[in-house]
Amino acid sequence: MTTLVARARSGRPPALSWETAGLPLVVVVMAAIFALYAPNFWAVSNAANVARQVAVLGMIGAVQTAVIISGGIDLSVGSVLAVANVLMAMGLAQGNLLLGLLLALGSGLGFGLINGILIGRTRLAPFIVTLGMLSIGRGSALTITNGVPIFGLPESGFAWIGQGYLGPIPAPVIVAVATFSAIWVVLTRTRFGTALYAIGGNEQAAILAGINTARTKIAIYTLSGLTAALGGVILTARVNSGQPLLGQGLELDSVATVVIGGTYLFGGRGRLVGTIFGVMFVGILQNGLNLLGISTFVQQVVIGASIIVAVLLTVWRGRG
Amino acid sequence: MDPFLVARGVTKRFPGVVALDGVDFDLVPGETHALLGENGAGKSTLVKILSGVIRPDEGELLIDGGHVRLNPPSVARALGISTVYQELALVPDMTVMQNIFLGRESTATRLSFLDDASMRHETHRLLRLLAVDLDPDLPVRRLSLATRQVIEIVRALAWRSRALIMDEPTSSLSRHETEELFERIGRLKAEGVGIIYISHRLEEVDRLADRITVMRDGKVVATRARREASSTELIRLMVGREIADTFPRTERARGRELLRVQALCVPGRVRDVSFAVHAGEVLGIAGLVGAGRTEAMRALMGLEPGASGTITAGGRPARIVSPRDAIRERIGLVPEDRHGQGLVLDMSVQENVGLASLEACSRHGFLLRNRLAKLARRYINRLRIKVRNVDVRVSTLSGGNQQKVVLARALAAGSDVLLLDEPTRGIDVGTKYEIYELIDELAREGKGIVLVSSELPEVLGMADRVVVMREGQVSAVFERADATQEAVLAAALPIEAPAA
Numbered sequence: 001m002t003t004l005v006a007r008a009r010s011g012r013p014p015a016l017s018w019e020t021a022g023l024p025l026v027v028v029v030m031a032a033i034f035a036l037y038a039p040n041f042w043a044v045s046n047a048a049n050v051a052r053q054v055a056v057l058g059m060i061g062a063v064q065t066a067v068i069i070s071g072g073i074d075l076s077v078g079s080v081l082a083v084a085n086v087l088m089a090m091g092l093a094q095g096n097l098l099l100g101l102l103l104a105l106g107s108g109l110g111f112g113l114i115n116g117i118l119i120g121r122t123r124l125a126p127f128i129v130t131l132g133m134l135s136i137g138r139g140s141a142l143t144i145t146n147g148v149p150i151f152g153l154p155e156s157g158f159a160w161i162g163q164g165y166l167g168p169i170p171a172p173v174i175v176a177v178a179t180f181s182a183i184w185v186v187l188t189r190t191r192f193g194t195a196l197y198a199i200g201g202n203e204q205a206a207i208l209a210g211i212n213t214a215r216t217k218i219a220i221y222t223l224s225g226l227t228a229a230l231g232g233v234i235l236t237a238r239v240n241s242g243q244p245l246l247g248q249g250l251e252l253d254s255v256a257t258v259v260i261g262g263t264y265l266f267g268g269r270g271r272l273v274g275t276i277f278g279v280m281f282v283g284i285l286q287n288g289l290n291l292l293g294i295s296t297f298v299q300q301v302v303i304g305a306s307i308i309v310a311v312l313l314t315v316w317r318g319r320g
Numbered sequence: 321m322d323p324f325l326v327a328r329g330v331t332k333r334f335p336g337v338v339a340l341d342g343v344d345f346d347l348v349p350g351e352t353h354a355l356l357g358e359n360g361a362g363k364s365t366l367v368k369i370l371s372g373v374i375r376p377d378e379g380e381l382l383i384d385g386g387h388v389r390l391n392p393p394s395v396a397r398a399l400g401i402s403t404v405y406q407e408l409a410l411v412p413d414m415t416v417m418q419n420i421f422l423g424r425e426s427t428a429t430r431l432s433f434l435d436d437a438s439m440r441h442e443t444h445r446l447l448r449l450l451a452v453d454l455d456p457d458l459p460v461r462r463l464s465l466a467t468r469q470v471i472e473i474v475r476a477l478a479w480r481s482r483a484l485i486m487d488e489p490t491s492s493l494s495r496h497e498t499e500e501l502f503e504r505i506g507r508l509k510a511e512g513v514g515i516i517y518i519s520h521r522l523e524e525v526d527r528l529a530d531r532i533t534v535m536r537d538g539k540v541v542a543t544r545a546r547r548e549a550s551s552t553e554l555i556r557l558m559v560g561r562e563i564a565d566t567f568p569r570t571e572r573a574r575g576r577e578l579l580r581v582q583a584l585c586v587p588g589r590v591r592d593v594s595f596a597v598h599a600g601e602v603l604g605i606a607g608l609v610g611a612g613r614t615e616a617m618r619a620l621m622g623l624e625p626g627a628s629g630t631i632t633a634g635g636r637p638a639r640i641v642s643p644r645d646a647i648r649e650r651i652g653l654v655p656e657d658r659h660g661q662g663l664v665l666d667m668s669v670q671e672n673v674g675l676a677s678l679e680a681c682s683r684h685g686f687l688l689r690n691r692l693a694k695l696a697r698r699y700i701n702r703l704r705i706k707v708r709n710v711d712v713r714v715s716t717l718s719g720g721n722q723q724k725v726v727l728a729r730a731l732a733a734g735s736d737v738l739l740l741d742e743p744t745r746g747i748d749v750g751t752k753y754e755i756y757e758l759i760d761e762l763a764r765e766g767k768g769i770v771l772v773s774s775e776l777p778e779v780l781g782m783a784d785r786v787v788v789m790r791e792g793q794v795s796a797v798f799e800r801a802d803a804t805q806e807a808v809l810a811a812a813l814p815i816e817a818p819a820a
Contacts, residue, residue: 201664209675
């Protein structure tokens with residue numbers, strides 16, 4: 001009996017799984033349906049459009065995957081993104097690109113580091129710490145700007161990172177692909193990645209095996225903050241302004257891409273490839289519904305239902 | 321007497337394997353019917369069928385002579401079959417009383433408010449019936465494993481069960497607690513409750529059981545009255561071969577000192593404990609559960625924050641405040657709780673073996689997969705871990721092989737001193753013997769082994785010296801020749817209060 005079970009649940013990912021077969025199929029079927037009912041859907045420009053729209057969500061989803069695999073969660077990503085966005089805009093408004101970048105990425109690093117230290121060095125739950133930071137970040141963005149968006153940024157080459165193309169590929173997509181690649185390497189090829197899985201799977205065992213759990217947690221939350229800030233920088237270039245309310249709900253959308261992608265919400269199990277399709281799922285769904293003229297309000301309902309169905313499928317697959 | 325519960329020709333197939341093959345089993349009121357067999361023999365499948373967790377593919381189940389369906393477990397329980405699980409199933413943050421009545425809270429006639437008074441009354445009655453002195457309002461979190469188990473038994477009584485299934489109930493109990501449990505089982509029997517008792521410990525089965533059923537490869541090999549069965553015969557029936565000597569112990573030379581512990585203290589748990597371990601030596605640590613043995617081992621690994629004392633490793637003073645420090649000092653712990661502290665169940669065998677050697681198996685933070693695989697394979701072979709390939713999830717292994725994985729991890733990390741906390745707990749006879757062989761081999765190769773065990777015969781059979789702990793302190797140290805069962809037990813048992 002042992003051998004059979006062992007084969008079925010081998011540590012090597014099975015050829016057919018939710019991440020590599022089930023979810024991609026769902027995405028394809030969904031795309032086909034949209035293509036049938038929304039004539040513009042299949043246009044190349046639309047594909048680039050979808051990719052551009054989900055690029056930032058994708059970057060953050062990739063890091064969120066690693067955070068969730070470690071048994072944590074980062075709810076502060078949307079707020080950290082907004083802080084970085086307004087700081088970047090302020091720098092640009094001064095005509096100082098470098099200052100903007102420094103402030104924006106520095107703030108992300110700072111928020112992430114504080115998250116990480118609180119989670120790694122105290123017994124505070126990641127949910128609580130990052131929930132608090134969600135509010136602190138949003139409040140900071142609103143305080144810095146006094147609640148007023150920053151418009152009228154001077155024209156510069158900086159806009160390329162949000163609006164430009166490299167060949168047919170939108171620039172943000174390139175950043176997102178780079179982020180995914182980096183996280184993939186981290187999760188599958190590094191000691192740090194193995195530590196994340198071990199901590200998420202059984203923290204006691206990880207500690208006993210001499211893994212520095214505090215340092216690992218500090219590192220992953222710092223990385224998460226930094227990535228959210230990078231997303232904020234890209235969005236600054238795209239919306240050409242500083243918006244203190246930018247990225248609201250991003251924390252839930254990013255968790256959605258991870259969970260839809262089949263990663264276990266309580267840590268230890270998950271694959272980045274699932275999140276790629278999770279991001280595509282959310283992106284195509286939003287775009288398709290947009291093209292069909294369905295309101296963003298209804299879209300929220302559909303995405304919420306998708307999360308529940310995805311987790312339900314995970315449970316039925318006997319992994320929940 | 322007519323049997324209360326009968327299983328006839330029960331067969332259960334899982335994809336590609338017959339877990340149970342035409343099994344007959346019955347339970348008479350007031351008897352203890354022991355179920356023996358190695359892991360994978362089909363005991364747990366049979367128990368799952370009798371407790372309603374799974375349905376048989378073929379065969380019939382009868383209660384009081386009438387055909388019944390037991391699945392799901394709520395049905396089995398309503399029909400009078402309760403189970404005390406190996407992994408205890410209590411809610412830690414609820415009180416004793418709340419746990420006992422979990423799922424069947426007595427409700428007042430009006431609305432569904434809980435009727436505290438009658439639940440309390442019933443709890444007191446049941447606790448008295450089993451002679452348990454316990455405050456019903458204590459949260460279960462604060463109770464020892466042994467007490468929690470008693471609560472599970474009380475819970476079964478509260479359900480007015482007529483059959484109680486106990487799966488390895490003594491695996492985490494000290495000798496004293498085991499005695500108490502046996503006494504309570506006696507009381508249950510007197511109440512007419514039939515007990516299905518699963519254990520790997522033959523001496524227990526020998527003491528408790530009225531009848532013994534031995535299983536192997538999904539079949540019942542034999543059912544005997546206790547008097548008709550000798551231990552040797554039972555072992556032969558279980559494993560299908562003779563096991564000559566229970567404890568393999570070859571001649572070993574005591575080498576240099578590997579670890580010296582002086583005045584080790586853990587506030588409230590361990591007081592002034594000192595001992596030394598040498599190369600080639602098995603140092604047994606005996607004592608009751610709660611004597612502070614586990615805490616002492618954890619302190620040596622840097623897992624007890626308030627701990628103090630002097631540790632000398634390999635002749636040099638060592639400062640150990642985290643497992644990283646301990647591993648650096650070549651000390652490794654195989655913890656008592658395999659699933660809770662030992663293994664990352666979702667990870668592969670290879671990753672679990674290599675978990676404490678990640679630094680040695682990486683360069684600039686990048687894993688050297690080949691080196692990791694080689695390391696894992698070396699220790700998998702050395703410890704004879706039965707696994708098809710190193711990428712298999714560790715959760716698919718048998719308990720004994722899982723235990724070997726934890727041991728392999730400590731060895732792979734280069735440990736010279738191995739702290740083994742209850743290394744054979746919940747492991748079947750055959751694998752247990754293999755673990756003993758490994759302990760002996762490792763000692764012969766120059767490792768220093770600290771063997772913490774609640775099984776006295778194990779300590780006496782394996783150890784070169786025995787340290788006995790009582791209430792957080794070392795109460796006696798015996799050389800092998802002087803360590804008799806009586807002497808060790810006397811040193812382990814609590815001191816009688818002096819007569820007033």
